[in-house]
Amino acid sequence: xxxxxxxxxxxxxxxxxxxxxxxxxxxxxxxxxxxxxxxxxxxxxxxxxxxxxxxxxxxxxxxxxxxxxxxxxxxxxxxxxxxxxxxxxxxxxxxxxxxxxxxxxxxxxxxxxxxxxxxxxxxxxxxxxxxxxxxxxxxxxxxxxxxxxxxxxxxxxxxxxxxxxxxxxxxxxxxxxxxxxxxxxxxxxxxxxxxxxxxxxxxxxxxxxxxxxxxxxxxxxxxxxxxxxxxxxxxxxxxxxxxxxxxxxxxxxxxxxxxxxxxxxxxxxxxxxxxxxxxxxxxxxxxxxxxxxxxxxxxxxxxxxxxxxxxxxxxxxxxxxxxxxxxxxxxxxxxxxxxxxxxxxxxxxxxxxxxxxxxxxxxxxxxxxxxxxxxxxxxxxxxxxxxxxxxxxxxxxxxxxxxxxxxxxxxxxxxxxxxxxxxxxxxxxxxxxxxxxxxxxxxxxxxxxxxxxxxxxxxxxxxxxxxxxxxxxxxxxxxxxxx
Numbered sequence: 001x002x003x004x005x006x007x008x009x010x011x012x013x014x015x016x017x018x019x020x021x022x023x024x025x026x027x028x029x030x031x032x033x034x035x036x037x038x039x040x041x042x043x044x045x046x047x048x049x050x051x052x053x054x055x056x057x058x059x060x061x062x063x064x065x066x067x068x069x070x071x072x073x074x075x076x077x078x079x080x081x082x083x084x085x086x087x088x089x090x091x092x093x094x095x096x097x098x099x100x101x102x103x104x105x106x107x108x109x110x111x112x113x114x115x116x117x118x119x120x121x122x123x124x125x126x127x128x129x130x131x132x133x134x135x136x137x138x139x140x141x142x143x144x145x146x147x148x149x150x151x152x153x154x155x156x157x158x159x160x161x162x163x164x165x166x167x168x169x170x171x172x173x174x175x176x177x178x179x180x181x182x183x184x185x186x187x188x189x190x191x192x193x194x195x196x197x198x199x200x201x202x203x204x205x206x207x208x209x210x211x212x213x214x215x216x217x218x219x220x221x222x223x224x225x226x227x228x229x230x231x232x233x234x235x236x237x238x239x240x241x242x243x244x245x246x247x248x249x250x251x252x253x254x255x256x257x258x259x260x261x262x263x264x265x266x267x268x269x270x271x272x273x274x275x276x277x278x279x280x281x282x283x284x285x286x287x288x289x290x291x292x293x294x295x296x297x298x299x300x301x302x303x304x305x306x307x308x309x310x311x312x313x314x315x316x317x318x319x320x321x322x323x324x325x326x327x328x329x330x331x332x333x334x335x336x337x338x339x340x341x342x343x344x345x346x347x348x349x350x351x352x353x354x355x356x357x358x359x360x361x362x363x364x365x366x367x368x369x370x371x372x373x374x375x376x377x378x379x380x381x382x383x384x385x386x387x388x389x390x391x392x393x394x395x396x397x398x399x400x401x402x403x404x405x406x407x408x409x410x411x412x413x414x415x416x417x418x419x420x421x422x423x424x425x426x427x428x429x430x431x432x433x434x435x436x437x438x439x440x441x442x443x444x445x446x447x448x449x450x451x452x453x454x455x456x457x458x459x460x461x462x463x464x465x466x467x468x469x470x471x472x473x474x475x476x477x478x479x480x481x482x483x
Contacts, residue, residue, distance in 0.1 A: 002035035002107055003416055004099060008086060008123055009114035010040025010051070014145070016058035018176075019114065020079075022408035024059050025066065027075045031413055037102060041084045041095060051081040086115060086123045092130035099132075108139040110415050117147055121161045128165025135170070143172045143415055146237050147228075148424070151440070152433035159426045172415045173424040177238045177335075179407030181395055182369040183245060184422070186337075189363070189371065191250050196361075199341065200316075206358060207321045209338040209476055210242050213330040217287070217456070218304065223295035229440070230306045234326040236436045240267070241424075242365070243322055246337055247312050256420040260428065267431035269314040278442035278449065283307040285452040285461040287329035301451055304328040305460045307467070308439065325464070325475070329456035332479035335365035340473075357388070362481055369404060370394035370482040394482050 005023065007015055026032045040051055056076065060067045082098045084091035099109070111132070113123055124142060127133050133140050142162075149155030162171055177183060190197055199205070212234055218225040225233065244263040251258035273281060285305035291298055305327030312322065339361040360374035373391040378384065395404055414422060424432075442448060452461035459465070459477045468475050 002037070002103070003033045004037045004039060004103060004107060004109045005112060005412070005416075006039045006041060006095070006099070006109060007112045007114055008041050008084075009116075010081065011042040011044040011046075012114055014114045015040065016055060017062055018406065018408045019112065019412070020055050021059050021062040022406050022412055024063060024072070024075050025405065025409055026413055027078075028066070028068070028071050033416065035078075036416075037078050037080060039080045039082055039095075039099065039102075041082050043083065043085050045083055046081045048079070048081050052076045052079050055079065086119050086126065089126050089129060092126040092132060096130050096132055106138045108416070109141070110412075111140070111142045113142065113144050115145075117145075120144055121158060124162050124165050133165045133170070139170075139418065140166070141170050141172055141415055141418070142166055143174050143411075145174055147232065148173050148237075148429050149433065150228075150232060152430060152437050155429050155433050159430070163426075168426055169420070171426070172420060173426075173429060174411055175237050175241050175422075175424060176407040176411065177241055177365070178245075178422040179409070179411040180365055180369065181404050182363060182365045182371075183242065184410075185369075185371075185395075186245050186363065187254070197250075200339075202316065202318055202320050204341055205320055206340045206342045207323060207473060208243075208246060209323045209325065209340065210239055210246070210336075211338075211476075212238055212242075212326040212335045213332060213459070214326075214328050215330060215333045215457075217329050218290070218293055218296075220294075222293040225304075226296050226300055226302045229302045230304055230326055230328070231436050231440055231443075235306065235308065235324060236432050237424075239324045239326060240432045240435070242335075242337060243310070243324065244428075246339075247317055247322070249316065254421070259421045260425045264425065264428050264431060265314075266312060267428065267435065269312040269317070270435050271311040271313050272435065273438055273442070278439060279447075281309040282439060282443075282449060283452070283461070283464045283467050284443060284449060285327065285454050285464070287327075287456050288453050289329075289456065301448075303443070303451065305330075305454060305464075307460075307464050310435075321471075323468075323475075325460070327454075327460050329454075331457055331459050331477070333367060334480045336476070336481075337363040337365065338476045339363075340476075360476065362476070362478075364480060364482050368394060368396060368480055368482040370396070372481045390481075392482060 007019060009015060023032065023038060056072055080102060082095055084095055111127060113120055115123060149158050190200055244266045247266045248262040249265065251262050283306065284303045287304050290296060290304055291300060308324045310322045310324060341359040343358040362372040364370050371393045374388050376386040377389040379387050411422060452463045454461035459475065465475060
């Protein structure tokens with residue numbers, strides 16, 4: 001069955017930078033269903049060939065060495081353009097007529113909302129009213145970009161509105177972090193290796209660190225960012241997604257419903273902060289110079305750095321802290337999950353300058369995807385002294401010289417194939433907001449913990465390191481362990 005991918009917001013940056021290059025790569029690999037079509041919709045006035053020519057330039061730029069003129073010529077024949085205003089219901093009726101004119105027989109459709117979040121509800125309502133969500137003649141699915149709401153109340157309202165036009169099984173809430181090879185490999189690491197799964201619990205793990213560090217500043221996003229902050233921008237989605245994948249129980253099978261059931265159980269187990277927890281279990285910061293960014297109020301108290309200490313109250317993780325950390329203007333760009341194992345119960349070697357810190361498993365999500373294991377070995381030609389050694393695994397080294405696929409390739413293909421394993425469910429989104437909302441409210445209250453300033457190019461405010469040392473732990477402040 002041929003499929004049609006309809007991209008709303010077709011003239012936007014996400015479409016040219018990520019979506020079309022990803023679909024082109026899938027086409028070259030022969031993974032798109034035969035005779036599939038791509039239809040762009042936006043208010044810009046393009047003819048079909050004009051849009052194809054514009055996309056050729058951007059795809060050649062972002063696809064890099066993999067771009068091939070002959071392949072593009074074949075791929076571009078599948079690309080069409082339909083002018084339309086998301087706020088105008090009549091344009092959806094016209095879109096429906098155009099789609100029918102280029103489709104034949106039973107045909108599946110994926111609607112991708114690459115638009116401003118404020119337009120999600122309008123777009124979905126108009127799709128429903130125009131009959132474009134009716135799947136009696138082929139599947140109808142809608143992909144929604146983050147952010148999904150700005151708090152629990154708006155997320156619930158958006159879910160309710162969407163469900164008036166689409167069933168839950170037709171809705172794909174996307175988080176591109178889940179399309180990364182390393183994140184998916186956590187499933188294989190845990191559930192396909194008997195050496196890891198028996199240790200993946202409170203008996204052997206001291207704590208877990210999940211860090212998403214960015215070198216970049218807020219830049220042109222300052223106007224949006226100041227109304228959002230780091231908790232909404234990174235924690236409610238990316239960091240909690242990584243926590244769920246790390247902490248979840250093995251599903252009975254690799255089935256979308258069962259995988260998402262286990263992820264949701266993790267969020268149910270997260271202990272909600274109350275009272276003094278907001279001060280004792282969080283750190284907030286703002287990089288020096290943030291107030292000088294264009295569009296930022298002079299008195300802004302918006303966080304560009306945050307740390308949360310969360311506990312998952314279940315049999316596997318009781319008492320094990322999960323440290324979630326993210327910030328702008330930090331030392332380097334890296335996303336990593338650190339499983340810090342407990343120290344050995346007894347140190348045999350009395351003359352060691354300090355006891356071993358314990359084994360670490362470092363899962364590097366980006367920029368160079370891979371895994372590193374830290375363990376103790378004897379220093380050669382010495383008394384019985386040990387040092388930390390590493391075992392490295394790099395995905396790049398096992399890909400035959402080919403670059404790893406962009407996360408959007410996997411996610412777009414999964415949406416076409418009806419595999420929702422890596423997409424968020426409505427209850428998952430609402431539970432995530434229920435964890436983050438009270439922290440945001442506490443940080444806006446008169447009793448909010450102090451907002452620490454930090455210099456750009458560091459690992460956040462000094463107070464975050466002091467806070468960690470007070471818990472007899474230390475951050476794994478290492479720029480990408482694999483390059």
